[in-house]
Amino acid sequence: MLVRDGARGPEVFLQRRVVEMAFAAGMTVFPGGGVDRSDAAVTLDWAGPEPAWWAERFGTDAARAQTLVCAAVRETFEECGVLLAGPTAGTVVSDTSIYAEARGQLERRELSFAEFLTRENLVLRADLLRPWDNWITPEVEPRRYDTRFFVAVLPEGQLADGATSEADVVTWSTPAEAIARWQEGLDVLLPPTWTQLDALREFASTAEILAATRTIDPIMPIYNPGGHPALAFPLADRYFADLPANTRLRGSQRPE
Numbered sequence: 001m002l003v004r005d006g007a008r009g010p011e012v013f014l015q016r017r018v019v020e021m022a023f024a025a026g027m028t029v030f031p032g033g034g035v036d037r038s039d040a041a042v043t044l045d046w047a048g049p050e051p052a053w054w055a056e057r058f059g060t061d062a063a064r065a066q067t068l069v070c071a072a073v074r075e076t077f078e079e080c081g082v083l084l085a086g087p088t089a090g091t092v093v094s095d096t097s098i099y100a101e102a103r104g105q106l107e108r109r110e111l112s113f114a115e116f117l118t119r120e121n122l123v124l125r126a127d128l129l130r131p132w133d134n135w136i137t138p139e140v141e142p143r144r145y146d147t148r149f150f151v152a153v154l155p156e157g158q159l160a161d162g163a164t165s166e167a168d169v170v171t172w173s174t175p176a177e178a179i180a181r182w183q184e185g186l187d188v189l190l191p192p193t194w195t196q197l198d199a200l201r202e203f204a205s206t207a208e209i210l211a212a213t214r215t216i217d218p219i220m221p222i223y224n225p226g227g228h229p230a231l232a233f234p235l236a237d238r239y240f241a242d243l244p245a246n247t248r249l250r251g252s253q254r255p256e
Contacts, residue, residue: 001030001132001196002082003206004154008174010206012197013080013160016169016187028178028187030196031079031160032072032147038112039070045117047089048127057131057216058148069126072150074113078106080160080170084129084152085122092125094157128152130210133199135192136220138231146218149196153206175201185244191221191231194239 002013016028040063054065077083077096081103086092096103099120105111117124133149154160162170173181175197182189189197203209221233229240 001149001151001200002076002080002154002160003151003200003209004172005206006172006174008177010200010203010209011172011174012178012200013154014171014173014178015079015162026188027190027193028182029190029193030149031076031082033075033079034145035067035071036074036109036112038109038114039074040067041070041112041114042066043118044070044114045089045123047123047125048129054126054131057214058134059216059218068148069129069150070113070124072129072148073124073126074106076152078103081163082154082158082160083122084125084155085117086125087121087123089123089125092128092155092158093122094155096158128155130212130214131216132214133192133196134216134218135195136218138221138223140223147192149192151200151209153210179242183242183244191233191236191239192219195233195235198235198238 003010005011013031014028015031017026046066051062051066051069054069055062058065058068060068073084081096083093083096083099099116102111102116102120106113106116116122129150129152131148132151135147135149137143137145137147160170160172178187178189178197179194179201181187182194200209203212219233221231221236224230224232229236
């Protein structure tokens with residue numbers, strides 16, 4: 001979750017996924033994606049909390065935690081051009097356009113993220129990220145994901161763009177505005193996205209968001225066919241009470 005301070009409070013960067021996507025087609029989501037094998041590289045410059053710190057908060061081991069942080073930083077760069085890295089442990093790049101060619105190579109998997117950072121003499125700024133949440137797709141889904149949510153503030157001078165084939169609309173919005181659009185049926189939010197937006201709208205600034213202490217327990221919604229609600233998860237009653245009529249929550253694409 002990429003956030004910035006706006007005139008009406010913190011804003012979050014959102015993407016609407018293209019309808020051809022195999023998962024969450026047409027949904028409004030945060031930038032993100034899957035772990036790549038190359039994200040497990042151990043030879044890179046790293047600033048901020050060590051992997052063991054991340055491991056404790058995400059309930060995993062240090063090697064996996066480092067991989068998750070690398071994947072989060074890489075995917076953010078690939079999907080919206082925002083790079084949480086800098087020439088030193090105390091700086092961050094302000095103009096990422098000079099890395100446009102490398103961004104394309106990363107997306108095509110012609111270059112690993114560790115190779116990119118090493119080649120450009122950049123330090124991964126893990127201290128610019130905060131762990132936020134952990135959701136697991138329901139067992140009924142044919143595509144299963146164990147998703148860790150991070151939050152980071154847009155670095156000064158950088159711009160988040162829509163130069164990705166996975167989204168057809170990108171926007172900055174306050175969490176409250178994003179939820180209002182969902183309530184009006186203008187956007188579709190899956191429960192994990194709605195839950196994060198609902199939490200973010202309680203903060204008055206990005207500084208408060210970064211300072212928040214989060215207890216992260218994995219959440220796996222339980223499908224309850226014929227039940228009310230049909231999907232059980234924290235705050236499900238509130239989510240389904242506001243869910244617009246005729247909204248289709250699409251998880252994995254299935255043959256019609």
